[in-house]
Amino acid sequence: MRPPPVRHISLAVGILAAVSLFAGGFGCSKEPAAPQTVVKRQVPKPEVKAPAAPAAETPGKKPEHVALYDARGKRDPFVSFIKVDENRKAGVDVMGLPPLQRYDLGELKFVGVIWTKTGARALVEDAEGKGYSVTGGTRIGRAGGVVSRITGKEILVKEEFVGNRGEKIFRESGIQLTTAGGK
Secondary structure, rough: OOHHHHHHHHHHHHHHHHHHHHHHHHOOOOOOOOOOOOOOOOOOOOOOOOOOOOOOOOOOOOOOOOOOOOOOOOOOOOOOOOOOOEEEEEEEEEOOOOOHHOOHHHHEEEEEEEEEOOOOOOEEEEEOOOOOEOOOOOOEOOEEEEEEEEEEOOOEEEEEEOOOOOOOEEEEEEEEEOOHHHH
């Protein structure tokens, strides 16, 4: 009968482990390495200066160092430099503007149109629910837009902007009529 191959493998592994432990034990040295010699240099001693005797103070008292801080002309480090006052934009006082120029065009709601002999008049409502009558040429919006045309479905507002290179850019925006369903 042949012995199972597992016994041969386990026997071979055991012999291999014993040989490696035996060889590993002889490879290490037991005696410590010799310490490196340390070269000691003498540090030159700093020269001691004789302290000058204070003329007006008492001999036992040390002079105090007073640090003064002058905050004039410096910004407050505890105030955020990102904070922007919402009531002021580009140096213009919002409260001094007419009511229709205090709101962006998106905040205004076009409610209705009245057709007269002189032309169309539009009714615009602000976020607070106050209504204003608008005709062609009326200034409206924060960007200084002017109503250019009133149709039955929208108010067209012409706004002027300054581009990246300093050129004037005109953009025409529209305020859509709000119907009974909300749109």
